[in-house]
Amino acid sequence: MSNPAGIFNFSLKRILNSEQSLLDQARIKLLYYGLVFVAVAMVLLLASINLTHQPAIAITSTALLVSVLVMFKYLTYKPDWASISHGMLIIGSFITLGNVFVILQDVNMITVQIIILIVVFSFYMLGHRWGIFYSLANLLPVLGFLVLQYKTSYIISFRPEKIDPSTMIICVFANFLLTIFVISHFYNAFVTNMRQLKNVGDEQSQLNSKLELAMQKAEKSSHAKSEFLSTMSHEIRTPLNAVIGMTNLLLMNSPRPDQKENLDILKFSAANLLSIVNDVLDFNKIESGKVSFEHIRMDLTDLLNNICGGFIIKAEEKGLLFKLDIDSRLKNKVFFGDPTRITQIIFNLVSNAIKFTQQGNVWVRATCVEDRHNTSTVLFSVKDTGIGIAQNNLQAIFEPFAQENITVTRQYGGTGLGLAIVKRLLELQGLQLSVNSKPGVGSEFSFSMAFETSTEAVEAAVAPKPVPDANDLSHLQVLIAEDNIVNVMLMKKLLSKWKIVPTIAENGAMAVQKLQYGNFDIVLMDLQMPVMDGFEAAREIRRLTDPKKANTPIIALTASALFDIQEQVYASGMNNYVSKPFKPEDLFEKMQSLVSIAG
Structure with a gap:
């Protein structure tokens, strides 16, 4: 970008900068060189007029020269090409009409040239609308003059001046040169612009090719990652299947108390490893956009009881008070939703609450906040009296493979994927997870979810079937x-x-x-x-x-x-x-x- 132009600036470079479009730069250059050319032409014209004693033309030319110098100075101080263009067109229109109606009282070659120059200049500099305006502002009065002169022999009290041949030559030559300069200048700008557009188009094509190649590589990389995870999952799950399966078989053989304790530890460790593998695969599935949500009939109360039932023993083992509170308005009602994903969300939140709570309580609440004829909005919240989360770490805990800090990771373990999975699953349904936490006091995670409900009564609970023989x-x-x-x-x-x-x-x-x-x-x-x-x-x-x-x-x-x-x-x-x-x-x-x- 050029340095700012000062009041004493006469350089073209100082009024051009990279922020201006190619067309605007062409307009500024045209005004800069055009005003210089007009000023020189006016000086030559004044010299010719002074020799032939044409006072009216001399006064007009002097006024035009002064105006041109003022506009040139304004342009080199502030490149306001639109205002200067309007000024030049207004002055040119007054000169044209003044020559036709007063000074010359005739339409000659110079007048025609100036009108053509105004038409070309107004369209190139100010666009279609102003081009039409200035063209009609000059053509219609001149056409009216010709009609008037043809009908009544136009005569006013001012005696028209006759243009000397030398003045005519200078004006005609200057007008031709100026017209050629305007057209050639914008033609060059047009060609340059087209070349630049072609170069941009070529660059865009190259970028598109590179982007397409990058997308193909990314797609191959994503496919390779999925294949890798699938293969590794298979390789990990296969021995896990044997470990967990054999453990289940041994537990089914009524082992001694000491053996049962060892088998429980083995089963717990294998289940933890399986949970880690499943977390990684679930997150990869979510990130790949492969998740779909079901809309099936379910009993929300039974679902929450089933989810939390397994956590009660785990909480009691840590000496925690676990409480599930379900709004009575949610009972005996049929809901439609995705029980698998709800289970996944609640399971991760409750699992985290128990993991990060050493003493105190864990509450799981489901509250009906809005109940209409066929829809119900339920607020789910999981609250604990655990270690809490610092305010500046609230965003980090939702990042994949991240926990609050390395100390937490070492002390409590885990992949750091649970909350990331919960957040993504809710976002895919247009929902937000809210967090209210204070270090050393505890945390509360909550979200609202709307369900379609049925007005039909829930069937009476059927007694569980006995285990088949x-x-x-x-x-x-x-x-x-x-x-x-x-x-x-x-x-x-x-x-x-x-x-x-x-x-x-x-x-x-x-x-x-x-x-x-x-x-x-x-x-x-x-x-x-x-x-x-x-x-x-x-x-x-x-x-x-x-x-x-x-x-x-x-x-x-x-x-x-x-x-x-x-x-x-x-x-x-x-x-x-x-x-x-x-x-x-x-x-x-x-x-x-x-x-x-x-x-």
């Missing part, structure tokens, strides 16, 4: 497709509890072959296997010629974390899936359900 599945012929030896051993031991002796296939191709030549009631299919994976094996089974075998129920056993795993399972023809590590009762329930349907 293991012998209920003893008659089943079960085929397990699994290549991992540890998982095979685990499944054999688990199914033996239900009096089932399974048949094992080491890969998908073997599973298809065994099903062709044997009779099985259900297939438990691992997804990642050599020779033929579980997806292709399921498709091959569905293509079998024997309808009974082709329709054999298939449950996928997967440790994969791919976001679209559910869609892939169903698309391949499988009936259901269980994620490793799984709870034995979940597998039992799904097997019983599919076999009863098939039966």
